[in-house]
Amino acid sequence: MRLADILPRHGIDLHAVLRALDLPEDALQQADARIALADVERLIATIVGAGAPSETGFELGRLLSVSTHSVVGFGMLSSPTMDDALRFVARYFSLVMPSFRLRYRSDRDGGTLLFTPVVAMSRVCLYFHLETIATAALRDLDDLTGGRRPRCRLTLSMPAPPHVRRYEALHDVECRFGAESSTGPFIQLDIFEDLRTIPLRLSDPNALRVAEARCRALIDQVTGIERFSEWIAMTIREMGDDVPTLQELSRILNLTTRTLNRYLEREGTCYRELVGNIRFELACERLTTSMMSVTEIAYSLGFHDSANFARAFRARAGCTPSEYRRRFGMRRPA
Incomplete structure (x- = not known):
């Protein structure tokens, strides 16, 4: 815990603080240690109250x-x-x-x-x-x-x-x-x-x-996570704009495309369906939270033009991207 490198310079004994809060000092020294947020809150409040400087x-x-x-x-x-x-x-x-x-x-x-x-x-x-x-x-x-x-x-x-x-x-x-x-x-x-x-x-x-x-x-x-499709969806979602092709994702995961497809088929889905769902999630998020135009969002999600994006979005949401933005999010011309 790197706080032990900072607090002593300000007269705070971290070990004493951890003992007072009944936090597992030995366990927190491990690289993969996990501490509940409630305990993190208590720890930070305590060291701030003890005089830790604002730049800690x-x-x-x-x-x-x-x-x-x-x-x-x-x-x-x-x-x-x-x-x-x-x-x-x-x-x-x-x-x-x-x-x-x-x-x-x-x-x-x-x-x-x-x-x-x-x-x-x-x-x-x-x-x-x-x-x-x-x-x-x-x-x-x-x-x-x-x-x-x-x-x-x-x-x-x-x-x-x-x-x-x-x-x-x-x-x-x-x-x-x-x-x-x-x-x-x-x-x-x-x-x-x-x-x-x-x-x-x-x-x-x-x-x-x-x-x-x-x-x-x-x-x-x-x-x-127990379902392979959930793992794949999470991986694609975290890649943001650059949604990989099936071949690219197979290389990333060190699997053959045939094996990846077989795993997804067992769970009643396919790669195209997963990508479609994630693109729709990202579209909704960007329409409601970003200042990107509808055209910019279309290109960012891999569509070649805004018309194709609008058709795909309407099929899922029942309205156009611009209508969705007017109802739920930020207003900006397409």
Whole structure:
């Protein structure tokens, strides 16, 4: 627990705090340790009450290297490019931070990481997490690029903290605070470089397959996923814009297309149906939460034009994308 590297400098004995809260100190030293959110809330409230400085979350994130992400970090480092590494962590982020969700999108102009909480938490706990995740994400970029992090913009849905100058001092990072969203708190990290062109020096296809298999097994244990189709749907969903073809996904999962199809047929579905369902989910999400036009959303989901997108959307929703946006979300001309 890296808090033990920070708190003693401020006269706080973390070990004494853990004992007072009856938290399992030994178990928390393990790389894959899990702690209930209620206990996290108690821990953060206690150290803040004991005088931990406002930048404790900021400092904690800066200490969390890619290697602290355990097998997920191993998979990131083994990926062929920066883009692949970020897709990997997005797919398995629940193993890194179960209380938050990570979505990743990229194109030739750069990439965007969007972190959102999946559970309710107190304001103190939320702000602590937002800062920790934000600076940890920047540290990940540093680790993956060997200290040559691309230019970034960091946006947080929290007021500027008392230590805002710490953010202003970050190299090549524009920081924005107080952002609003209809969907709740978030952190967004925009990276302004084509991440597909940044190779990773520790890339290893065999190591990546091992990490993928281990992460999948851990996800099965944590979430209780039993159906193969659920796993495939989750994998596709976390890939965001770049919905893979059947052949591409087969290579990612180290399966033949015939084996993948056979597994899905046993569960009464097929790859085309899964992709259609996920594209519809993403379309609804982008229509109600993003400022993208209907045409932009169509292209982002792999449609060749907005007319085909509108027909496919109407078949599922019973209305056009523009009508859906007017009823449930943001208003912007198509």
